[in-house]
Amino acid sequence: MSNNQQPNNPKLNLWRDVRFWRFAGQFLAVLIAAIVVAILWGNLNRNLQQLGIQPGFGFLNSQAAFDIGETLISYAPSDTYSRALLVGLVNSLRVMVVGIILTTIVGITAGIARLSDNWLVRKLALVYVEIFRNTPLLLQLLFWYFAVFLTLPKVENPISVLGFIRLSQNGLELPGIQFSPEFSTLLIGITLYTGAFIAEIVRGGIQSVSRGQWEAAASLGLKPGLAMRLVIFPQALRVIIPPLTSQYLNLAKNSSLAVAIGYPDIYLVASTTFNQTGRAVEVMLLIMTIYLTISLIISLVMNLFNKSVQLKER
Template identity: 40%
Template structure:
């Protein structure tokens, strides 16, 4: 059709090739982007080679051996608290293990507390009760607007100024708070507890399966089966059964004063306590803000709609507000968790033996600065990335599921 109408000669103008010149080349987009990239990569590599070369020179001059062989050597120092047995005759590698476990220990407990306090405060801030809302707001402002390190040192100073064990604050003569830390009654070690814990985990797994089954049944047939009570019973009964089958050990070690300190029970060190408070109370303020903005992000219409279809207030909260708020809450909370784990390195300021602190000692004792720092960086990076991966999975679970 077009060919008949158009009278224009169908001939393509020969592409005019610009004469090959330097300025022409420079104006070619492809050439230019290659040039930029090569220049930047060359600069980065050049700088790295130059710096590593300098470092090697320096180390040769000082006669420092390189390599990760030192990890097997005897550490020659003690660590104040550890989850696995450790003494100065163990290797540097084991010292790293102890340090990582200590970092994880304080991080896990801090994350639990921070989440708990943060969620409660976030909801309290939206309460219709003015007093509660204002108190929560004041907490958030105070803890968010002061450096975490100052907070940690403040808690540590406070704990070290508590009375000595002889004049300890006590609760029912069983829980003691002193300048040596917090001392709690604790069940005496027994293998039965391990099995009980296992039973609890299994019961939780079974409960999840039961919930899924009920959900599938409801979707397929419309029949509702209430499994809440079954689940609660399962989670309570299974561990109890295992515990009583194992002879129901009830021996509890209650701390008592002996000489200048407490014996028995579980002693939480002042360093751990201060770091736990510093990490969890600080991050809780941020989580409170995240939770508040998450709940506020749910449209008013959603809540009105759920009321108009006669959902109970509890169901409105559980089935309308929470699923939508979680989508907003999860990603920034994950970032806060990562930040918390990284800032557990501030334990160095009060002498809690976490990764950074122990690594400092290892640097000093072994002299392998580069390797030790690389090791520490790698460990921190892998912890951060693992949290990011887990939270991404969870995030995917709470995001909108579209068909």
């Protein structure tokens, strides 16, 4: 063996392997996190035992004994806390799903309007974005509730819009559908607030498409509106979807501000449950798990959608 050759030492190679150190770092981080959680959980159990409280979720089978003003599924005060929390969850999902649909429509419309050739449309979209994006959501909700819905005429003399929409202190009424003032306030508030952020995301996504794509669409004889729908916007989606996912997640979490106007979402129902049972830890764990699950579902769906619009390399 020549002097320039080094013996093949597996241990020496292992310590120089970047992959080993990455794995070791991740393992150490997980170990530290597990130790911290174990310490906190142990302290929690000891504190609860000193207070004479046995941790558990058995209270969910007890009678709730409180009313919920707005329900989509059957509920009575004689039902259990688990049923009450389910009612609150359904109410939250109602706001989230409808809100995501409406805020997408508002955001896309305002984002395209921000690039309109019409000066008035462009400036109106700019005013909308700047006002709603730079005002706290809680302040907007309080405005819609106290300054708008509570000042509307009584139900006997409603305001008619477009002949089939009626507005009163009883809320928003459509043929066959009645929305309470609390639900209407929350829906309008989170829709317009989140829509302002989405509008800027859409504007940036459209502007990221090269000018050559517009010229190519025009050379094919496509009108601007058709070019936007068939050529520009599909390409802009690759830039729009990632930040759009964040706004959907923000909307889902911001729906918890319903407590400020009395809409019985999962957070409000859980707060009432905590006040009556004193089970702060268990109730908070339930709320955290519910919001985490909803956020993960939204992220999963949007990631799948994002993959479907990306360029496929051969």
